[in-house]
Amino acid sequence: MTDTTWHNAHPARLEEQLDDDVVRCHLSPRNCRIRPGQHGFCMVRANHDGHLVSLNYGRSVHATEETIETEAVFHYAPGARILSMGNVGCMLNCDYCHNWKTSQARYIDGKDVYHYTPEQVVDIAKQHGIKVISWTYNDPVVWHEFVVETARLAKQAGIVNLYKSAFFISGEAIEELIPVIDIFSISIKSLDPAYYRKITKGWLEPVLEGTEQVFRAGKHVEVSTLMVTDLSDDEKTAQAMAEFVGGRLSPRVPTHFVRFHPDYKMTDTIRTPIERLEGARRIALDMGLQHVYLGNVYDTDSTTTTCRGCGAVQVTRYGLNAQPVGLTSEGLCSSCGTDAHFTLFTETDRRTTVAQLPGPGFDTASFEWHGDVRAVHVQVRNDSSQAETVYQRRFGDPEIAESWSTIPLRPGESFRFIAAKSTIGEQGVTVAVPHGCTSSLHEVFDRAHFPTVEVGAGSRNADVTPLPVFQPRAR
Numbered sequence: 001m002t003d004t005t006w007h008n009a010h011p012a013r014l015e016e017q018l019d020d021d022v023v024r025c026h027l028s029p030r031n032c033r034i035r036p037g038q039h040g041f042c043m044v045r046a047n048h049d050g051h052l053v054s055l056n057y058g059r060s061v062h063a064t065e066e067t068i069e070t071e072a073v074f075h076y077a078p079g080a081r082i083l084s085m086g087n088v089g090c091m092l093n094c095d096y097c098h099n100w101k102t103s104q105a106r107y108i109d110g111k112d113v114y115h116y117t118p119e120q121v122v123d124i125a126k127q128h129g130i131k132v133i134s135w136t137y138n139d140p141v142v143w144h145e146f147v148v149e150t151a152r153l154a155k156q157a158g159i160v161n162l163y164k165s166a167f168f169i170s171g172e173a174i175e176e177l178i179p180v181i182d183i184f185s186i187s188i189k190s191l192d193p194a195y196y197r198k199i200t201k202g203w204l205e206p207v208l209e210g211t212e213q214v215f216r217a218g219k220h221v222e223v224s225t226l227m228v229t230d231l232s233d234d235e236k237t238a239q240a241m242a243e244f245v246g247g248r249l250s251p252r253v254p255t256h257f258v259r260f261h262p263d264y265k266m267t268d269t270i271r272t273p274i275e276r277l278e279g280a281r282r283i284a285l286d287m288g289l290q291h292v293y294l295g296n297v298y299d300t301d302s303t304t305t306t307c308r309g310c311g312a313v314q315v316t317r318y319g320l321n322a323q324p325v326g327l328t329s330e331g332l333c334s335s336c337g338t339d340a341h342f343t344l345f346t347e348t349d350r351r352t353t354v355a356q357l358p359g360p361g362f363d364t365a366s367f368e369w370h371g372d373v374r375a376v377h378v379q380v381r382n383d384s385s386q387a388e389t390v391y392q393r394r395f396g397d398p399e400i401a402e403s404w405s406t407i408p409l410r411p412g413e414s415f416r417f418i419a420a421k422s423t424i425g426e427q428g429v430t431v432a433v434p435h436g437c438t439s440s441l442h443e444v445f446d447r448a449h450f451p452t453v454e455v456g457a458g459s460r461n462a463d464v465t466p467l468p469v470f471q472p473r474a475r
């Protein structure tokens with residue numbers, strides 16, 4: 001992707017023609033001015049013969065089934081399966097990015113890039129009964145043309161579109177998203193303009209204005225802030241976030257304070273202390289926000305939804321898993337009727353389960369949760385000429401009946417899904433793969449992380465970046 005490979009070029013929108021075949025890109029507030037043969041800051045939009053082109057159209061990391069909680073979305077179809085799509089490049093360059101191997105295009109490895117058409121993406125979702133496509137990971141902003149075209153097709157097929165982004169995007173581009181995107185999960189890195197300039201290489205106000213723009217358009221909006229140890233995990237950040245959400249959006253907008261882990265250029269530090277996250281949550285609640293949660297924190301009540309009216313538990317969560325237990329189909333408290341501000345699906349999207357494998361002929365692999373690694377991506381491929389079924393089940397929790405969840409695969413199909421620790425007692429996951437299929441496991445470190453290295457191929461380092469430590473490349 002570092003080479004400007006024109007055979008991948010796709011006409012890009014939001015172009016301004018300048019003199020001497022120079023173009024300006026109006027997709028992000030950076031408004032890069034790009035000379036012929038050059039690319040913009042994101043490295044995936046370029047000037048080819050005097051025209052703005054996208055170099056990553058249809059180029060994606062592997063489509064992956066996850067849950068909606070992965071995207072810091074707690075008030076829309078809790079527990080819903082989503083199809084996560086991520087690409088290459090970013091309009092920011094955050095010092096702690098945990099997807100830096102795909103967001104910073106110069107580090108991308110060709111083995112991690114797959115090609116999809118809009119029709120194929122929608123087809124995968126339909127085949128697997130997935131009702132939400134999530135545009136996520138590196139950042140969907142720099143995939144604009146592919147996102148808009150695919151989301152439009154998905155919408156026509158009755159599929160919901162979720163946009164998980166740092167939202168450093170122009171107002172013009174947002175107007176093109178509004179007709180096709182239903183849910184916006186926006187990561188506001190800080191409320192400090194100097195922080196934005198220094199740590200993200202972007203700037204703050206367009207992010208806030210964009211968030212207001214989609215909220216005013218009536219979209220489902222949730223916001224999150226990564227609380228970086230000793231940098232943005234203080235009371236001031238929590239207060240500023242609560243002021244923004246309560247003042248410029250609404251106190252009912254779900255707000256997430258997210259635990260940071262060292263990564264990319266920021267490895268000489270530690271994970272955010274949990275008491276600081278709990279303190280931030282208390283501040284935001286005291287300032288009047290109605291739904292405040294912690295992210296990347298397990299074994300806490302601060303991910304549970306309780307009724308603001310009567311205190312009844314409405315949704316229980318553990319990590320990336322959720323269980324509605326006290327909501328009506330209209331999203332009201334089933335005990336007292338208070339509006340809990342939820343949108344729910346009318347039909348279940350859960351996979352079918354079986355008590356036992358249908359017979360011999362399976363290879364099994366088990367993965368134990370360890371340290372802060374409590375989720376794994378499983379990638380499977382059906383190399384046979386007939387339909388096959390892959391199974392997965394959790395083990396170790398005596399309270400939970402161990403049943404196998406089924407994942408049907410078409411001949412030749414490659415599929416990837418997340419298995420995330422779902423109870424305190426659970427110890428790991430077992431995957432059963434029929435002969436004729438292959439599989440690989442990839443450790444997930446915190447939510448919305450797309451791992452590129454297989455288990456066994458990298459070093460483990462319990463509480464810091466789990467796989468090969470960042471080594472700056474010679475330029």
Ligand code: SF4
Pocket residue numbers: 025026027028029030031032039040041042043044045046090091142
């Ligand atoms: S998307 Fe942003 S960073 Fe990329 S070329 Fe356009 S203006 Fe520049």
